[in-house]
Amino acid sequence: MFGGGRAVPRDLRIKAWPMVTEQDEQAVQRVLRSGRFTSASAGEEEIAGLEREWARHVGTEHCVAVSNGTAALSVALSAAGVEPGDEVIVPALSFIGSATAPLHLMAVPVFVDIDPVTFNLDPAAIEAAITGRTKAIVVVHLHGLPADLDRITAIADRHGIAVVEDAAQAHGARYRGRAVGSIGAVNTFSLNVSKNLATCGEGGLITTDDADIATRATMLRQFGELIPASGERSYVAHLLGWNCKPNAIQAAFTRSRLTHFDAEAAVRDRNVRRLLGRLADLPGFLVPEVPADRTHAWHILRFRVRPAAFGLADAFAGPLRAVVQRALRAEGVPAAPYQLQPLPAQRVFAERRGFGGYPWALPGVVERPYRAEDFPAVLRVLDDSFTVQKAHLHPESGPLLDRYADAFEKVWEHRDALAAVAARTAHTPHWERASEIGDAEWEAAFGMR
Structure with missing residues (x-):
């Protein structure tokens, strides 16, 4: 993002998943x-x-x-x-x-x-x-x-x-x-x-x-x-x-x-935990937590940013996430969102695009508005988090995840520069942009433009 070499070498690629033996x-x-x-x-x-x-x-x-x-x-x-x-x-x-x-x-x-x-x-x-x-x-x-x-x-x-x-x-x-x-x-x-x-x-x-x-x-x-x-x-x-x-x-x-599932899951668990162990030492990131009474399958890894650790007010969580995500991608980490909107903001629900207005028009069904703002925890998570998907699934992904950890550490080292960018970056939350994109796509699909 600021020049120099990538933390993840270009020849260190995500291994194909699923494996085919x-x-x-x-x-x-x-x-x-x-x-x-x-x-x-x-x-x-x-x-x-x-x-x-x-x-x-x-x-x-x-x-x-x-x-x-x-x-x-x-x-x-x-x-x-x-x-x-x-x-x-x-x-x-x-x-x-x-x-x-x-x-x-x-x-x-x-x-x-x-x-x-x-x-x-x-x-x-x-x-x-x-x-x-x-x-x-x-x-x-x-x-x-x-x-x-x-x-x-x-x-x-x-x-x-x-x-x-x-x-x-x-x-x-x-x-x-x-x-x-x-x-x-x-x-x-x-x-x-x-x-x-x-x-x-x-x-x-x-x-x-x-x-x-x-x-x-x-x-x-x-x-x-x-x-x-x-x-x-x-x-x-x-x-x-x-x-x-x-x-x-x-x-x-x-x-x-x-027949290979348990062995592959055990290796994946070790690889992911090694990655998370290194990232847990970086105050700017919240890594996935696993309560003591359960285990994690590690299908997707979601990370949240902590604005205070970057010297920013909480209101800058969204732009900070966007800038950090961009920086990680520049280093070779495929950081990306998972879901852009709360489900109730999806058009099929928000605009009752079911079976000609049903089931909501059925007798006795209680009218329930579907509004994104009614789900503050989802909105916050969508705004301040990004995910890593698929790259870690292959049991031989350990060396790749080690380089991902290097990238996170490099981003953290440049936190002041990233915070300065985030502080002056115009930001539109995912769910608002997704709604705008959805309108254009819907209108184009049905010849309204």
Whole structure:
């Protein structure tokens, strides 16, 4: 940013993720030779094998594979009994799929603020958001850190509400000795190509100890049918389902990846903790915290800036983050935001762009405004933080992360110069810029310009 060499040499690149080994290739070829490619194929073994192995890994009685992580959440909510007009509590900071999944069921997403330390649902905010129409709580373990499940499940139990864990970013994380995805009434994982447990494309997994929920989820993924393990398919739909069938090739790839999952996660944990240990000595940065009763999957690393340590007033958090992020990128660190807006500020919610105004127009649905300013913790985190994604997932990323630490230290050494830039930099928060960009894109897409 100010001249000179980069802290991260240009020839030290992010290693491709997911890894693709000869074993993975052989697993895919095994499916190609079998000629059985979906859960509708009689005698197909890879999907059932993945379901069995992931249930055992998580510690649940049942696992149902589907086409992707968002489909997993929609199917899980429906299997748990969520219906049109019901309310589903969702964190205001997450990937949009956490909130569109209930919307696809004609259920109403009710957003709540987060804990600014863990970036997960604030239990006190959950309690305040519950009404007589609340049917479920989507508990997102954001970035790989488990939410406060004891407090959340206690609240849910008092009100007779289902807890649905969205563990799309948290494969392998544990809460008080139990794997995430084993604690809620029904739980979901994503196998997207970017995830810690990945496939060669898309995939999703649903876990539960409830046999009835598992049966409903299996029916919902394929037109409401009950597909026998062998014999003729009846083509009889017993309920309204989707076509969310999983792909056998992708299931086989994930089964192969699963055999290395624990070892790779252990190396990743060591690499990330070494990075965070060095950054913790830099007063200008807040590094991710992990409570003693849980572990972190380290899917995404989020860092916050501390204006006071840079000699700035708190009001300069946003411009300071922007300048520090720019400086880190100049040094070779792929620092970037994760989500630009609170979910309720997304147009689909803020402007009720559901099914022609539904589910909000359904009889009895309480009018709830979706306003970014109602979620101050999310707004602050979005303004003063940036993330590092994917670069650390590969188990051989240790040397790269060491150079990232060098870059952070170099940025900190130049804190006075960066603070001076931040103090005179015009700043527009992410969510305001995203709204403006969204307007232009919407108008261009529909020929309004």
